[in-house]
Amino acid sequence: MSTVIEMPKLSDTMSVGTVVKWYKSVGETVANGDILAEIETDKATMELENFDDGVLLKLLASEGDEVEIGKPLAVIGEDGEDVSGFEVTPQEPPAQQVSTQATKEPADDSVPSDQETVEVAPPEVTTERAHTGRIFASPLARKIARERNIDLSVIQGSGPNGRIIKKDVVSLSEPSPPKPSSTEITTAKTHTSESPVGRSVPVSKMRSVIARRLLESKTTIPHFYLQKEINSEPIGLARKAINETLAQDSSALSKVSINDLILLACAKTILRVPEINSSWSESEITYHGNVHLAFGVAVDDGLVTPVIRNAETLDLRSISESAKSLITKSRSKKLTPDEMSGSTFTVTNLGMFGIDFFSGIINPPNAAILSVGASIAKPIVDKNGTVRPGETMTLGLSCDHRLVDGAIGAQFLASLGSLLENPASLLVL
Amino acid sequence: MAEITYRDALNQALSEEISRDPNVVLMGEEVAQFKGSYKVSEGLLEKFGPDKIIDTPISEAAFSGLAVGAAMMGMRPVVEFMFWSFCYVAFDQIFNNAANVRYMSGGLINVPIVFRGPANGGTNVGATHSHTPENFAANTPGLKVICPSTPADAKGMMKAAIRDNDPVCVMENTILYNLKGEVPDDEDFIIPLGKARLACEGTDLSIIAHGRSVQVALQVAETLSEKHNVSVEVLDLRSIRPLDLEAILQTVRKTNRVLLVEENKPFCGVDAQIAYLIQEQAFDHLDAPIKRVSAIDVPQAYSKALESFQIPNHDRVLAKALELI
Numbered sequence: 032m033s034t035v036i037e038m039p040k041l042s043d044t045m046s047v048g049t050v051v052k053w054y055k056s057v058g059e060t061v062a063n064g065d066i067l068a069e070i071e072t073d074k075a076t077m078e079l080e081n082f083d084d085g086v087l088l089k090l091l092a093s094e095g096d097e098v099e100i101g102k103p104l105a106v107i108g109e110d111g112e113d114v115s116g117f118e119v120t121p122q123e124p125p126a127q128q129v130s131t132q133a134t135k136e137p138a139d140d141s142v143p144s145d146q147e148t149v150e151v152a153p154p155e156v157t158t159e160r161a162h163t164g165r166i167f168a169s170p171l172a173r174k175i176a177r178e179r180n181i182d183l184s185v186i187q188g189s190g191p192n193g194r195i196i197k198k199d200v201v202s203l204s205e206p207s208p209p210k211p212s213s214t215e216i217t218t219a220k221t222h223t224s225e226s227p228v229g230r231s232v233p234v235s236k237m238r239s240v241i242a243r244r245l246l247e248s249k250t251t252i253p254h255f256y257l258q259k260e261i262n263s264e265p266i267g268l269a270r271k272a273i274n275e276t277l278a279q280d281s282s283a284l285s286k287v288s289i290n291d292l293i294l295l296a297c298a299k300t301i302l303r304v305p306e307i308n309s310s311w312s313e314s315e316i317t318y319h320g321n322v323h324l325a326f327g328v329a330v331d332d333g334l335v336t337p338v339i340r341n342a343e344t345l346d347l348r349s350i351s352e353s354a355k356s357l358i359t360k361s362r363s364k365k366l367t368p369d370e371m372s373g374s375t376f377t378v379t380n381l382g383m384f385g386i387d388f389f390s391g392i393i394n395p396p397n398a399a400i401l402s403v404g405a406s407i408a409k410p411i412v413d414k415n416g417t418v419r420p421g422e423t424m425t426l427g428l429s430c431d432h433r434l435v436d437g438a439i440g441a442q443f444l445a446s447l448g449s450l451l452e453n454p455a456s457l458l459v460l
Numbered sequence: 461m462a463e464i465t466y467r468d469a470l471n472q473a474l475s476e477e478i479s480r481d482p483n484v485v486l487m488g489e490e491v492a493q494f495k496g497s498y499k500v501s502e503g504l505l506e507k508f509g510p511d512k513i514i515d516t517p518i519s520e521a522a523f524s525g526l527a528v529g530a531a532m533m534g535m536r537p538v539v540e541f542m543f544w545s546f547c548y549v550a551f552d553q554i555f556n557n558a559a560n561v562r563y564m565s566g567g568l569i570n571v572p573i574v575f576r577g578p579a580n581g582g583t584n585v586g587a588t589h590s591h592t593p594e595n596f597a598a599n600t601p602g603l604k605v606i607c608p609s610t611p612a613d614a615k616g617m618m619k620a621a622i623r624d625n626d627p628v629c630v631m632e633n634t635i636l637y638n639l640k641g642e643v644p645d646d647e648d649f650i651i652p653l654g655k656a657r658l659a660c661e662g663t664d665l666s667i668i669a670h671g672r673s674v675q676v677a678l679q680v681a682e683t684l685s686e687k688h689n690v691s692v693e694v695l696d697l698r699s700i701r702p703l704d705l706e707a708i709l710q711t712v713r714k715t716n717r718v719l720l721v722e723e724n725k726p727f728c729g730v731d732a733q734i735a736y737l738i739q740e741q742a743f744d745h746l747d748a749p750i751k752r753v754s755a756i757d758v759p760q761a762y763s764k765a766l767e768s769f770q771i772p773n774h775d776r777v778l779a780k781a782l783e784l785i
Contacts, residue, residue: 169716169746169748170744170746170747171716171744171745171746171747172747173744174744174745190747190748191748196747196748197716197747
């Protein structure tokens with residue numbers, strides 16, 4: 032009896048996955064635990080593990096193909112079994128990938144005949160379809176989305192079972208840019224000069240997720256913003272001293288960054304002001320028992336926010352090593368969904384780009400986000416009242432006013448500032 | 461315009477049409493001397509005599525067949541069933557003969573007949589007296605089916621039915637007989653068959669109903685407006701066949717949400733067909749699945765308490781409406 036391997040749901044927000052590479056080929060014997068393929072989701076590239084013993088009889092998707100959750104990828108069975116009933120999953124033209132899926136599907140299960148070829152023979156596969164990968168939207172919502180060129184996959188439905196209804200679509204008054212016509216694509220391809228070329232590109236999965244989450248955050252969370260300029264000389268000196276020590280230790284991996292010190296200081300400050308480490312839901316407020324620190328990492332075409340777990344229990348070296356490992360994984364798209372979820376506080380840093388000050392958008396379900404600017408040389412007034420050359424850094428804190436009041440936010444930022452201005456005190460916390 | 465009961469409105473329609481056309485006669489069990497089981501024909505025997513107002517034996521098959529034959533010969537009989545539930549003993553006469561003669565005769569013979577009487581539950585008369593066969597009748601090509609819900613409609617549509625050249629089944633309701641409303645005195649007040657009526661206008665939800673369910677829908681619309689700030693449009697179908705599909709589609713396009721309410725049993729009920737037509741012709745206008753409230757799908761309860769829950773009541777319709785918004 033053959034088994035159909037289907038595209039698994041590898042992240043909460045995934046609707047389709049792309050086969051990056053097949054590790055096994057047709058005819059090969061496979062066993063439970065073997066890695067069959069590498070699958071790229073909206074968040075990361077992950078390994079597809081096999082749970083069946085047998086022979087790989089047929090591949091139903093090629094490398095580079097996008098396959099919806101629940102759609103067949105491969106067939107495993109006994110050598111010589113007939114697999115002619117399994118058809119290769121057809122591909123949508125890439126330029127239309129997301130919007131086609133969002134708008135063209137019929138709303139009920141009585142699919143027209145041209146879609147039936149997608150399905151494979153065993154009935155258990157077809158019964159899975161309704162529960163996976165589909166975007167649930169009312170017929171009216173689909174029609175409006177089609178007319179206004181809105182991608183339903185970026186909309187959070189407010190109807191029953193998360194169904195997207197008219198008001199969800201209408202509230203997105205800004206229609207997304209039109210899809211490129213075939214002539215535009217041709218023009219763009221033949222254009223060889225360096226001048227900018229107007230073009231439209233399909234929204235990537237990552238951008239969809241970023242758009243949805245940040246839109247939800249900025250439109251549903253009552254943000255307020257605090258800022259504090261601190262003397263950044265002490266933290267700079269501390270980092271220099273620490274790295275000089277580390278340089279003499281051959282077992283040390285590498286240097287610590289200012290950001291590592293800030294992450295450590297945040298974890299320690301949260302222990303003093305635990306209200307910052309909370310989440311809102313309509314009926315209750317959750318105060319988290321641990322500090323799971325997320326930090327923003329810019330990657331091609333977007334950003335990700337990997338999470339350092341239980342940061343309050345970690346020392347500077349562990350935080351620094353975790354951060355470096357997560358940054359490497361982020362850039363190679365190897366982060367697992369686990370490493371990207373469950374944060375309780377987020378730090379975002381644009382200091383390396385020379386930005387003096389900014390205010391981030393809260394990363395739900397966090398209560399606040401710390402925005403770190405660059406260390407900038409400027410005249411400062413020291414404790415003796417003398418003006419002298421110094422360095423300052425401006426910290427921004429964006430808070431969810433449902434959870435954090437001004438005084439609490441101010442207390443957090445003041446404590447954090449004081450720790451960073453007196454880094455030695457990090458030793459006693 | 462006078463305010464009169466649904467019963468008197470029917471009486472006026474019969475009286476006016478018998479006066480107007482010498483071919484119109486009323487026949488049925490106890491329509492003459494007893495003035496009708498529900499007193500719809502009160503005063504008509506005195507006014508028109510036993511040639512026009514004819515008491516029949518307890519034999520629906522015989523007098524329905526007699527009336528179909530008379531209609532084929534050019535008369536315009538109005539046949540009263542004490543309950544529409546009793547039409548089942550005259551099934552062949554109504555559903556085979558009356559419905560098909562025009563077609564079978566190649567259009568040479570038409571059958572201008574009206575079958576009328578109450579078709580409703582809610583009065584504690586048991587399973588065999590509480591049928592609502594508008595779906596059976598509407599399922600038969602050749603028959604017209606109407607379910608007036610107000611006194612004015614009862615008069616205007618009854619007159620239209622009598623003047624119609626094909627068989628028309630008029631499904632009345634014993635609970636509506638005492639309902640009062642403004643009814644025009646005009647002898648030519650005719651409500652054309654196949655025209656639905658917007659019973660109230662709204663923007664958030666359409667309740668489509670026929671017969672007494674329209675009155676229930678209006679009460680629910682009031683509750684939704686007062687307590688839930690929901691604006692409900694109520695469409696009274698009035699006529700099941702011909703069906704005013706355009707009016708249905710218009711309200712669906714307006715509110716995008718539909719609740720169908722009827723006293724019919726749900727399986728193959730009238731609203732099953734309406735739900736089909738809406739999804740077929742207004743699919744892209746639906747923002748939610750179509751929902752229905754029908755009679756609960758068991759033989760009519762004799763227990764008054766059970767029956768009042770079995771047929772669509774205010775609370776059941778309200779609960780279903782709240783699921784939709």
